Amino acid sequence: MKLDVDVLRYLSKDDFRVLTAVEMGMRNHELVPSELVVRIASLKHGGTYKVLKNLLKYKLLHHDSSKYDGFRLTYLGYDFLAIKTLVNRGVFVAVGRQIGVGKESDIFEVAKEDGTILAMKLHRLGRTSFRAVKSKRDYLGHRNNYNWLYLSRLAALKEFAFMKALEEHGFPVPNAVDCNRHCVVMSLVQGYPLVQVKQLQNPDIVFETIIGLVVHLAEHGLIHCDFNEFNIMIDDDENVTMIDFPQMVSVSHRNAQMYFDRDVECIFKFFSKRFNLSFQEHTDEIDGSEVDTEEYDRPCFSSIAKCTGFLDKELSASGFTRKDQDEIEKFIEEGIEKDTGSDDEGTADEGRNSDEFDETNIKEFDSLQLLEQPERVNCDEKGKAEERQQFCE
Numbered sequence: 020m021k022l023d024v025d026v027l028r029y030l031s032k033d034d035f036r037v038l039t040a041v042e043m044g045m046r047n048h049e050l051v052p053s054e055l056v057v058r059i060a061s062l063k064h065g066g067t068y069k070v071l072k073n074l075l076k077y078k079l080l081h082h083d084s085s086k087y088d089g090f091r092l093t094y095l096g097y098d099f100l101a102i103k104t105l106v107n108r109g110v111f112v113a114v115g116r117q118i119g120v121g122k123e124s125d126i127f128e129v130a131k132e133d134g135t136i137l138a139m140k141l142h143r144l145g146r147t148s149f150r151a152v153k154s155k156r157d158y159l160g161h162r163n164n165y166n167w168l169y170l171s172r173l174a175a176l177k178e179f180a181f182m183k184a185l186e187e188h189g190f191p192v193p194n195a196v197d198c199n200r201h202c203v204v205m206s207l208v209q210g211y212p213l214v215q216v217k218q219l220q221n222p223d224i225v226f227e228t229i230i231g232l233v234v235h236l237a238e239h240g241l242i243h244c245d246f247n248e249f250n251i252m253i254d255d256d257e258n259v260t261m262i263d264f265p266q267m268v269s270v271s272h273r274n275a276q277m278y279f280d281r282d283v284e285c286i287f288k289f290f291s292k293r294f295n296l297s298f299q300e301h302t303d304e305i306d307g308s309e310v311d312t313e314e315y316d317r318p319c320f321s322s323i324a325k326c327t328g329f330l331d332k333e334l335s336a337s338g339f340t341r342k343d344q345d346e347i348e349k350f351i352e353e354g355i356e357k358d359t360g361s362d363d364e365g366t367a368d369e370g371r372n373s374d375e376f377d378e379t380n381i382k383e384f385d386s387l388q389l390l391e392q393p394e395r396v397n398c399d400e401k402g403k404a405e406e407r408q409q410f411c412e
């Protein structure tokens with residue numbers, strides 16, 4: 020998706036105030052009626068309808084009159100609110116090119132004031148599984164605010180919390196910098212997703228490191244659940260970094276064994292196909308007798324000494340609660356159960372990552388300074404009715 024941050028330059032305080040009002044209204048409205056936006060925004064000099072029109076023009080809002088007349092945020096609108104907040108916090112000053120696109124996320128480079136480049140992941144839960152969102156709405160129906168905004172925010176919060184906790188435990192993950200709404204800012208990993216790597220100096224060492232990570236995670240009570248060549252980054256020195264954590268579950272999950280085995284299987288399959296690592300059983304002669312051996316043993320879930328409680332203790336410290344975990348699991352589970360794992364025919368991440376990304380320069384990096392614009396003069400001379408009429412035209 021195109022993220023034209025230039026628009027940010029032209030947005031006034033009132034624009035952001037009205038955008039935020041729609042966001043607040045969406046906590047309990049699928050579509051926020053304009054009267055409610057007016058009330059929440061309470062612009063000093065009026066003019067909400069004019070602002071709404073402006074926000075529609077920039078596609079930050081969507082107007083829908085199918086069920087009743089109202090507004091909702093678009094992804095872009097939500098992106099802008101998060102970006103604005105993070106810029107105000109001084110996390111970064113500029114947004115650069117897109118470096119990744121997932122089924123349910125977009126990743127951009129962002130720059131700090133000192134020029135350091137970070138990665139910004141915008142979660143888009145529900146982008147491809149919108150039907151799932153709808154079906155889940157039934158049993159999560161008690162929550163009116165159960166929508167993609169909420170889910171994407173939860174996914175970001177979860178990813179941030181896991182990244183931070185994993186980093187503290189010495190796992191090779193990006194440094195979690197900050198998080199707001201559906202947006203996670205992290206250090207930029209040098210290197211490439213493993214799927215793009217055609218050759219390795221030491222495929223066996225890399226393989227053992229990666230399988231070691233799956234086991235080490237389980238020892239800490241966790242399963243990645245999407246551990247494959249798309250979510251493993253590798254640098255020129257063949258160091259490994261794992262990414263993408265919103266779907267992780269605890270080893271006490273009822274399907275833990277299946278998820279663990281699937282993660283392991285993905286890695287075995289990929290290394291066998293791409294780097295010709297041999298996992299075939301073969302017969303060795305040991306002490307004069309023939310013994311069946313395998314070059315690499317598949318780690319056995321049941322024999323791993325697991326330390327549970329990681330989720331509860333450490334993650335809740337980052338504001339991600341067990342309740343949040345349960346709720347997002349309900350949604351994500353459907354997706355991960357459907358995924359068939361890693362092979363050449365198709366994977367969970369298929370299409371996200373290929374060489375084509377190198378050309379994905381949605382926006383060349385520039386030194387765009389996301390500074391606040393002076394407040395715009397309002398059109399309060401116009402009456403509300405007139406504004407509304409204009410807006411509807």
Ligand code: ADP
Pocket residue numbers: 118119120121122123124125126138140193205206207208209212249250262263264368371372
């Ligand atoms: P999704 O959940 O949509 O799969 P990922 O977190 O896997 O999103 O990111 C998608 C792609 O974006 C990755 O495969 C990688 O190429 C790129 N990417 C993600 N995070 C980083 C990062 N911290 N540094 C560099 N590239 C990244």
Ligand code: MG
Pocket residue numbers: 121249250263368
């Ligand atoms: Mg991924």
